Amino acid sequence: MRENSPARRARWKPASAAALASLLAAATGCGGGAGGNEVEVFSWWTGGGEAAGLDALIEEFESKHDISFVNAAVAGGSGTNAQAVLEGRLQSQDPPDSFQGHAGAELRDYIEAGYLEPLDDFYAEQGLNEAFPDELIEQASYEGSVYSVPLNIHRSNVLWYNPQVLEDAGLDPEAPPETVGDFVDALEQVAEETDAIPLSVGAQWTVDHLLENVLLGELGADAYNELWEPGADWNTPEVSEALQRFDSIMEHTQEESGSEDWQEPAQRVVDGEAAFNIMGDWAAGFFDELEMTAGEDYDWAPAPGTGGTYMWLSDSFTLPVGAPNEEAALSWLELVGSQEGQDIFNPLKGSIPARTDVDAGAYADNEYLTWALGEWEQSDLAGSFWHGVTVDNRWKNEIDTAVGLYLQEDDLDELQEQLDAAAQSE
Numbered sequence: 001m002r003e004n005s006p007a008r009r010a011r012w013k014p015a016s017a018a019a020l021a022s023l024l025a026a027a028t029g030c031g032g033g034a035g036g037n038e039v040e041v042f043s044w045w046t047g048g049g050e051a052a053g054l055d056a057l058i059e060e061f062e063s064k065h066d067i068s069f070v071n072a073a074v075a076g077g078s079g080t081n082a083q084a085v086l087e088g089r090l091q092s093q094d095p096p097d098s099f100q101g102h103a104g105a106e107l108r109d110y111i112e113a114g115y116l117e118p119l120d121d122f123y124a125e126q127g128l129n130e131a132f133p134d135e136l137i138e139q140a141s142y143e144g145s146v147y148s149v150p151l152n153i154h155r156s157n158v159l160w161y162n163p164q165v166l167e168d169a170g171l172d173p174e175a176p177p178e179t180v181g182d183f184v185d186a187l188e189q190v191a192e193e194t195d196a197i198p199l200s201v202g203a204q205w206t207v208d209h210l211l212e213n214v215l216l217g218e219l220g221a222d223a224y225n226e227l228w229e230p231g232a233d234w235n236t237p238e239v240s241e242a243l244q245r246f247d248s249i250m251e252h253t254q255e256e257s258g259s260e261d262w263q264e265p266a267q268r269v270v271d272g273e274a275a276f277n278i279m280g281d282w283a284a285g286f287f288d289e290l291e292m293t294a295g296e297d298y299d300w301a302p303a304p305g306t307g308g309t310y311m312w313l314s315d316s317f318t319l320p321v322g323a324p325n326e327e328a329a330l331s332w333l334e335l336v337g338s339q340e341g342q343d344i345f346n347p348l349k350g351s352i353p354a355r356t357d358v359d360a361g362a363y364a365d366n367e368y369l370t371w372a373l374g375e376w377e378q379s380d381l382a383g384s385f386w387h388g389v390t391v392d393n394r395w396k397n398e399i400d401t402a403v404g405l406y407l408q409e410d411d412l413d414e415l416q417e418q419l420d421a422a423a424q425s426e
């Protein structure tokens, strides 16, 4: 797959490294309590399109080990509920044996809090230093040690659409909008010419997800990446313009969608109720599960303005300090990090493997994933803020609060002020 050349490395945007080594000392204490013959794994993969990959991995795990798998998944897209439950457990020293965390700044929060064991020896034993791109290992590392095992790479910036609805609106389904400006025009056209929802959204986090896509689409990869430097200036005419676009786009979404997660708005596209949805490629796994046909029931393109950039995120699994079943957790991590495990999980999940020794044959039946693998080879990279790459939880939550207020009050100046304040308070 990719080479780890300096040019490649430059594509990755390292999240800011906060210096907080003291708490790490606490992380060196060993877990591995008495524990029974089980492994408890915590994630948020329960819903449509989320559970199938995990279930297949669990089946493989149980066929290899005489260890019972306790699936402690907590429902809720992008981990909004799960992360709160997990934090409570970690604070009260009741960790699962392994939990899902995004590579990047999100993981660093857990490391700095002293919740994670380093996995350097495990990496060496399993040959993982050679299996993953160096830049991804960096995103799972802190002060020279590595703390999680990446299972996949997801893409945040995908525009999903219903070809028939586009045609009904007089738009060419073979030529979906390539810029944010064209996208706004297309949404207007759908609104005028059809009864369909121009752009479906769901829970508030799906609006955060939309925001990162509009920022990337309007600003481009370099300026987008610079936004996540601590103290970055969000009070610029370029950001104002991007937020105005965001506001115009939001005018074409349906109301009363906050009670829906991400599956319902995605489903509206394949059902022909909505023309477009901007969502990560877990939607590809969902559409497969619904037995939808690519090119007929749905089609996709880079989110408008983001062609040539892969806005990436990576689900990874950890070994918490005090994991009751450390040996069993390491067996789980072995499967997570293996080529076999990744090629079982990813074709079902709609993601591509984090490992570089991909078996392309395992993805060949899947049009979307074949496309994604090719894109991953040749795109520039930007990190997803919402899915844990570029900002820590404090910053992410402040953005979410600002977006929540915007949804209530529709005050764009206030939104920009709060986004700027969130960047300043590092």
Ligand code: GAL
Pocket: 044, 045, 050, 076, 077, 078, 079, 154, 262, 280, 282, 313, 314, 315, 387
């Ligand atoms: C992301 C996660 C994906 C997918 C998605 C929707 O944060 O990395 O694996 O689950 O949320 O829940």
